[in-house]
Amino acid sequence: MTISAMRDLSMTPATENGLRRKPILRKIGVFTSGGDAPGMNAAIRAVTRAAIANKLKVTGIRRGYQGMIEGDFIPLRSSDVSGIIQLGGTILRTARSKEFRTPEGREKAWQQLQNAGIDAVVVIGGDGSFTGALTMSQEYNISFVGIPGTIDNDIYGTDYTIGYETALNSVVCAVDKIRDTAVSHGRIFMVEVMGREAGLLALNSGIACGAEVILIPESKEQHDALKRFLDKGYKRKERSGIVIVAEGDEPGGALKLAENVRCEHPELDVRVSILGHIQRGGSPTANDRINATRMGVAAVDALLDDQKSIMIGIDNGRIVQVPFNKAVKLNHSFDRELLEIQKMLNI
Numbered sequence: 001m002t003i004s005a006m007r008d009l010s011m012t013p014a015t016e017n018g019l020r021r022k023p024i025l026r027k028i029g030v031f032t033s034g035g036d037a038p039g040m041n042a043a044i045r046a047v048t049r050a051a052i053a054n055k056l057k058v059t060g061i062r063r064g065y066q067g068m069i070e071g072d073f074i075p076l077r078s079s080d081v082s083g084i085i086q087l088g089g090t091i092l093r094t095a096r097s098k099e100f101r102t103p104e105g106r107e108k109a110w111q112q113l114q115n116a117g118i119d120a121v122v123v124i125g126g127d128g129s130f131t132g133a134l135t136m137s138q139e140y141n142i143s144f145v146g147i148p149g150t151i152d153n154d155i156y157g158t159d160y161t162i163g164y165e166t167a168l169n170s171v172v173c174a175v176d177k178i179r180d181t182a183v184s185h186g187r188i189f190m191v192e193v194m195g196r197e198a199g200l201l202a203l204n205s206g207i208a209c210g211a212e213v214i215l216i217p218e219s220k221e222q223h224d225a226l227k228r229f230l231d232k233g234y235k236r237k238e239r240s241g242i243v244i245v246a247e248g249d250e251p252g253g254a255l256k257l258a259e260n261v262r263c264e265h266p267e268l269d270v271r272v273s274i275l276g277h278i279q280r281g282g283s284p285t286a287n288d289r290i291n292a293t294r295m296g297v298a299a300v301d302a303l304l305d306d307q308k309s310i311m312i313g314i315d316n317g318r319i320v321q322v323p324f325n326k327a328v329k330l331n332h333s334f335d336r337e338l339l340e341i342q343k344m345l346n347i
């Protein structure tokens with residue numbers, strides 16, 4: 001890091017009455033990072049238009065932190081974000097950048113932001129993206145405000161992350177179809193749902209589909225429920241059902257699990273369906289668009305209020321600001337009651 005390159009925003013001229021004038025914000029950057037999520041475009045649109053309404057210039061940073069390092073920047077005008085609110089994916093594209101994890105990578109990124117005259121940045125992404133923003137803001141004097149965008153809904157301090165609701169509906173539609181085959185053929189389907197470290201998508205989609213068993217990384221006791229279900233099915237000769245398996249439940253995921261079940265219960269017809277990236281795409285639901293729009297406007301407000309290193313969230317319907325260090329270190333609360341409900345109803 002070159003200390004001389006650091007620009008201290010607090011070193012702004014004093015006003016006539018001797019009070020420090022607020023740092024002058026002229027141009028903001030906006031980018032998407034980590035896994036794409038439906039509704040990210042709605043957030044880009046809201047950030048861009050809210051900034052323009054406040055007389056700020058907006059630069060779109062393409063391909064996440066990798067694009068920041070490479071200076072892959074485009075100016076964003078109001079017309080550039082028209083007709084995108086209903087689109088999945090992200091018009092700015094996204095990336096996972098190894099280079100940004102290094103101090104050298106972050107120094108390059110800082111130089112690019114300086115050269116482009118970007119005073120502050122809105123980062124739309126997940127916990128990893130916020131960790132990167134927090135690290136860079138501790139090394140260089142640049143303000144980041146975050147908008148949670150990930151289908152995993154695994155971020156502390158917000159009830160919603162952009163894309164979660166759309167992904168949840170995609171999973172439910174897919175599992176309903178799989179259920180038709182499961183019942184018709186008398187099969188047990190292990191359906192693998194995304195979420196490396198978080199089981200929220202699996203838990204709620206399992207509830208919505210009436211899954212017989214839900215396996216999530218947060219609760220290992222569900223494996224006993226699987227055993228009970230398989231034993232019961234064997235005795236009653238009921239051989240169909242849906243087992244939702246969160247990607248992060250155990251190494252090997254649904255494929256490994258199916259292998260184990262086949263060994264123990266060779267009489268069962270066990271099939272695996274890995275839903276994969278079908279869960280990440282598609283047009284965002286109305287709520288994902290509304291939440292993205294509200295959070296986009298709130299992110300620009302926060303920058304105008306001279307906030308830094310905070311994430312915008314929604315808590316009980318209200319916009320809140322959550323410090324990055326809390327958002328990334330604490331876990332999203334996990335509703336154990338939902339698991340109990342699922343167990344009780346599967347009699």
Ligand SMILES: Nc1ncnc2c1ncn2[C@@H]1O[C@H](COP(=O)(O)OP(=O)(O)O)[C@@H](O)[C@H]1O
Pocket residue numbers: 033034035065095096097098100101102125126127128129130131132133135149150
């Ligand atoms: N500890 C870290 N230090 C610096 N950058 C990080 C760190 N963790 C994540 N990042 C950056 O954020 C990017 C996105 O993180 P990732 O975990 O893949 O997605 P998400 O933000 O959706 O959780 C990473 O590719 C990396 O460039």
Ligand SMILES: O=P(O)(O)OC[C@H]1O[C@](O)(COP(=O)(O)O)[C@@H](O)[C@@H]1O
Pocket residue numbers: 034035036126127128149150151152194195196247280
């Ligand atoms: O598409 P990739 O890079 O294989 O990533 C898959 C991962 O991305 C996700 O879909 C979203 O995770 P992030 O939002 O944290 O990037 C996870 O559920 C999944 O484990």
Ligand SMILES: [Mg+2]
Pocket residue numbers: 034126127128150152
């Ligand atoms: Mg993440």
